[in-house]
Amino acid sequence: MKNIDFVIPSHPKDFFTLKLTTNGIKNLSCCRNIFIISSENPYIENTIFISEHLYSCYVTVEMIEEIYF
Numbered sequence: 539m540k541n542i543d544f545v546i547p548s549h550p551k552d553f554f555t556l557k558l559t560t561n562g563i564k565n566l567s568c569c570r571n572i573f574i575i576s577s578e579n580p581y582i583e584n585t586i587f588i589s590e591h592l593y594s595c596y597v598t599v600e601m602i603e604e605i606y607f
Contacts, residue, residue: 541570544572544573557582560584575593
């Protein structure tokens with residue numbers, strides 16, 4: 539079985555349920571890494587935080603509005 543990386547975009551208001559989600563993912567035998575992309579670090583053990591600000595030059599508000607509206 540191949541190992542899978544998980545990428546979870548998140549908002550700080552979701553951090554409580556994010557912790558529950560990551561705990562569930564960690565129980566999967568195929569889990570290799572869990573990356574969390576957010577504006578703030580959720581400080582969840584055994585996860586890798588990536589600041590969404592690193593990618594703000596690639597994604598604009600206009601692009602998001604075009605997808606959702």
